[in-house]
Amino acid sequence: MKKWLDLIDQLYHKTDLDRESWLTLIGARRYMADEDRRHLKELAVRRSQATYGKDIYLRGLIEFSNCCKNNCLYCGIRRDNMRIHRYRLSEEEIVRCAKSGWDLGFRTVVLQSGEDQAYTDDEICRIVAAIKAAHPDMAVTLSLGEKDHASYQAYFDAGADRYLLRHETANEVHYGKLHPPELSMRHRMACLYDLKEIGYQIGAGFMVGSPYQTDQCYADDFAFLKKLAPHMIGIGPFIPHHETPFRAFPAGTLEDTLFFISLLRLAFPKALIPATTALGTIHPLGREMGIKAGANVAMPNLSPRGVRKDYLLYDGKICTGDEAAECHRYLERRMEGLGYRVVRARGDYAGWQRGCS
Numbered sequence: 001m002k003k004w005l006d007l008i009d010q011l012y013h014k015t016d017l018d019r020e021s022w023l024t025l026i027g028a029r030r031y032m033a034d035e036d037r038r039h040l041k042e043l044a045v046r047r048s049q050a051t052y053g054k055d056i057y058l059r060g061l062i063e064f065s066n067c068c069k070n071n072c073l074y075c076g077i078r079r080d081n082m083r084i085h086r087y088r089l090s091e092e093e094i095v096r097c098a099k100s101g102w103d104l105g106f107r108t109v110v111l112q113s114g115e116d117q118a119y120t121d122d123e124i125c126r127i128v129a130a131i132k133a134a135h136p137d138m139a140v141t142l143s144l145g146e147k148d149h150a151s152y153q154a155y156f157d158a159g160a161d162r163y164l165l166r167h168e169t170a171n172e173v174h175y176g177k178l179h180p181p182e183l184s185m186r187h188r189m190a191c192l193y194d195l196k197e198i199g200y201q202i203g204a205g206f207m208v209g210s211p212y213q214t215d216q217c218y219a220d221d222f223a224f225l226k227k228l229a230p231h232m233i234g235i236g237p238f239i240p241h242h243e244t245p246f247r248a249f250p251a252g253t254l255e256d257t258l259f260f261i262s263l264l265r266l267a268f269p270k271a272l273i274p275a276t277t278a279l280g281t282i283h284p285l286g287r288e289m290g291i292k293a294g295a296n297v298a299m300p301n302l303s304p305r306g307v308r309k310d311y312l313l314y315d316g317k318i319c320t321g322d323e324a325a326e327c328h329r330y331l332e333r334r335m336e337g338l339g340y341r342v343v344r345a346r347g348d349y350a351g352w353q354r355g356c357s
């Protein structure tokens, strides 16, 4: 029997491996036969369904500002990109977007932006509180980047439920190659621990196939995620953006991304794992394939139509087709076609209760 098949079964039963086994399994993706990949996906789907059944949760994504003080080398909305139309939605616009999400049946909204210092903590708190006052049964997720503990605490006290902050890579050398020197992996990880301690459901994650990424980097990601134990894990392929220093690097592949979604599902049986927009960008059926590899969340775009094209993190980002929130009936049908059902529920981490993590 092939060694990696043993390791997959071991991961299925024990949800973790020693480092050497992780490296063997991670490396095996380069020469795995199609039937072995299928086996891995089947185990991952079984794992996912054991906790969440055939339910797929929706998150309405509101990209409320593309202004950013950071200069991440991979990201299209980085500070030094001068060929971009910058925008900011007002408090009223954001709250209105959330309402349209509610009317469409969403029970989670994700407010995401660049690291934009124009919004004060008070403003963010007002926005969160206004959404919660209008829709007490809707979960509010924030994804605003790195902030200090007091800011995170204030948003939480205003009613925010969850926070997405991908760690991007858990390998310090790799982190240094993806980011400018003023950003540090340690600080980003410290933010994730702060968020968890405050009481958020937290989401971490990384890009697949980013420049300079090695199998060691992925092994570090799994080791870090095991330590952090996040409630949500978002991964997607790296896709180059023409106005960044990484414009000439190749994109991460569909198969690698699906492979890592399945490994994440086996290592984190209860995690909420999205089939991301980036996955839907590199292949028209990418998100369906993500679900069939063990993901259980979809994140349609709820931003006002006029700004969607400006939140361009990478080239070709899908933003006007059926990934859009107002077309989610179509998405629903696509998921139903796979034997899943899209549910109108907050989609919290299994067993979650605010205040007792």
Ligand code: SAH
Pocket: 074, 075, 076, 112, 113, 114, 115, 143, 144, 145, 146, 164, 165, 166, 168, 206, 207, 236, 237, 238, 239, 240, 241, 278, 313, 314
């Ligand atoms: N400012 C927020 C939101 C960042 S954008 C924060 O710091 O968390 C959300 C995610 O998009 C990032 O965490 C990154 O993993 C991903 N992303 C950015 N550029 C990308 C690219 N070129 N290809 C694929 N994913 C990218």
